[in-house]
Amino acid sequence: MPDISYRNLAESRHLRTDERLATILHAAARIMADEGYERATIRKVAASVGASIASLYYYFNSKEELLYQIQYCTFKTLLDNLDESLENVSDPDGRIRVLIRNHLDHFFRNLNELKVCSHELETLKGAYYESVKELRKTYFRTALGIVVDLLKDSGNTTLDPKLTTLNLFGMLDWIYTWYDPETGPSERKASNQITCLFLNGIRSPSR
Amino acid sequence: MPDISYRNLAESRHLRTDERLATILHAAARIMADEGYERATIRKVAASVGASIASLYYYFNSKEELLYQIQYCTFKTLLDNLDESLENVSDPDGRIRVLIRNHLDHFFRNLNELKVCSHELETLKGAYYESVKELRKTYFRTALGIVVDLLKDSGNTTLDPKLTTLNLFGMLDWIYTWYDPETGPSERKASNQITCLFLNGIRSPSR
DNA sequence: CCACGACTCGAACGTTCGTTCGACAAATCG
DNA sequence: CGATTTGTCGAACGAACGTTCGAGTCGTGG
Numbered sequence: 001m002p003d004i005s006y007r008n009l010a011e012s013r014h015l016r017t018d019e020r021l022a023t024i025l026h027a028a029a030r031i032m033a034d035e036g037y038e039r040a041t042i043r044k045v046a047a048s049v050g051a052s053i054a055s056l057y058y059y060f061n062s063k064e065e066l067l068y069q070i071q072y073c074t075f076k077t078l079l080d081n082l083d084e085s086l087e088n089v090s091d092p093d094g095r096i097r098v099l100i101r102n103h104l105d106h107f108f109r110n111l112n113e114l115k116v117c118s119h120e121l122e123t124l125k126g127a128y129y130e131s132v133k134e135l136r137k138t139y140f141r142t143a144l145g146i147v148v149d150l151l152k153d154s155g156n157t158t159l160d161p162k163l164t165t166l167n168l169f170g171m172l173d174w175i176y177t178w179y180d181p182e183t184g185p186s187e188r189k190a191s192n193q194i195t196c197l198f199l200n201g202i203r204s205p206s207r
Numbered sequence: 208m209p210d211i212s213y214r215n216l217a218e219s220r221h222l223r224t225d226e227r228l229a230t231i232l233h234a235a236a237r238i239m240a241d242e243g244y245e246r247a248t249i250r251k252v253a254a255s256v257g258a259s260i261a262s263l264y265y266y267f268n269s270k271e272e273l274l275y276q277i278q279y280c281t282f283k284t285l286l287d288n289l290d291e292s293l294e295n296v297s298d299p300d301g302r303i304r305v306l307i308r309n310h311l312d313h314f315f316r317n318l319n320e321l322k323v324c325s326h327e328l329e330t331l332k333g334a335y336y337e338s339v340k341e342l343r344k345t346y347f348r349t350a351l352g353i354v355v356d357l358l359k360d361s362g363n364t365t366l367d368p369k370l371t372t373l374n375l376f377g378m379l380d381w382i383y384t385w386y387d388p389e390t391g392p393s394e395r396k397a398s399n400q401i402t403c404l405f406l407n408g409i410r411s412p413s414r
Numbered sequence: 415c416c417a418c419g420a421c422t423c424g425a426a427c428g429t430t431c432g433t434t435c436g437a438c439a440a441a442t443c444g
Numbered sequence: 445c446g447a448t449t450t451g452t453c454g455a456a457c458g459a460a461c462g463t464t465c466g467a468g469t470c471g472t473g474g
Binding site for chain 2: 421422423424425433
Binding site: 249250260261264269270316 | 461462
């Protein structure tokens, strides 16, 4: 459902090139997720898609750009889908549920890309880093806004909205270290547990 | 206070060697935390301690062993201090507070080492990886035991103990991505926010 | 003082990496 | 069909890395 849309990058003139690029990016994301960015060599990506190393450079200028495109498109898709899903939801409770659901649905559907986004947060440098950082900041602001409303609704004055949002992202973004689609909990259960713990933590009278 | 004790490794016969090794490990941890394991070259570590590259190999056999020693000693110190702190605390509420406090105190006192532990979780391979993994499993079991008791005490049957513990570690282990000792919240505040959100989330009647 | 062990070092090695080059093949266009 | 554009490739390059070697220095003990 919420597959990563690499079409955001589509500037080439041919559908075939788009598909080829998407194939490369998916392969790169898988290898980067498995082995980390540094150990994910261009040679491994090329072997994975059955192409030569040099031919990959027709599609991107550098290895770093490869990571950038994966992260940019992943965050972009995540944000676009979130905006869409939030359109008809106005109560804070519902909105935070949508946000958590959106995030985890993307994670479950694109384990590799989401892992690369979480784990390689600080890997990019310069303009690439700033560009992705802008998306992340937008995402954080949206979440923070909802948390602020939530805390107000529940009369909770102990929890700091910013830190609470950071802690929510702690749970959401750390999931890649322990979630296993083969042996772990169901997607539904993993989602509900985070939602439940978080919302209860907010609503409870504090001490 | 809870500084990492590299003395766990002390097998050499000279105090001077121990101090030298600790200096190297601290430098390596800092560079690894700043740049990631792969980009933290032996040359950078050597330059940082003002020694030649080759002389570092008097102290360890490989770069991987360097990372192993950092992680092993960090987790070992963390666990030892946790055991000690838990000795006179028997109620689950108090125990979880001690655990969170212990974890974050270690983080605040050894930002680099704790970051290396969190970020390079899957970097080691083979026996080194298994050795550190054992410590992490022990840590998780201790935390899980406390969470089980907590959930029982509060009559909470909605939250799954294992997932709840994983989500707690999400908050604790993700902190390295956002905590900044210069500009961020106070240590006390950061700690209290996690404790508060977590404990309230557990105690609250669920929906 | 000598012998020995601890400790240090510059140079070098072999390997691996990201990237480029020049040539060629395939696809498209008029 | 010829010209042009798109897409692919093997070989090679220069840089960087972890590690080792052989020599030397330093510290300690008898």
